[in-house]
Amino acid sequence: MTPNVGTTDRLVRLIIGAALVGATLFGAIGPWGWIGLVPLATGALGRCPAYRLFGLSTCGSK
Structure with a gap:
């Protein structure tokens, strides 16, 4: 699974x-x-299942 959460998004x-x-x-x-464990996990891993589901990405380049 490729990362789909960009640097700023991860920090937030x-x-x-x-x-x-x-x-x-x-x-x-x-x-x-x-529930804060969810953003902690997605920020730490750099992957968001919801972003994948909707085809979104905040990464600068692929």
């Missing part, structure tokens, strides 16, 4: 995912914050 996903998980760990938000 990692920041949002870490913020959600961190807020959950510190009790600032409820357990729904564990």
Whole structure:
């Protein structure tokens, strides 16, 4: 599977995912914050299944 998440997109996903998980760990938000694991995983791997499903890519070149 080829990467379909660009550098800026990855950085945003990692920041949002870490913020959600961190807020959950510190009790600032409820357990729904564990959804932050999804952007963390897609940012770390550089692949997004939803992007693949819709034929999207934020990578600069192929």
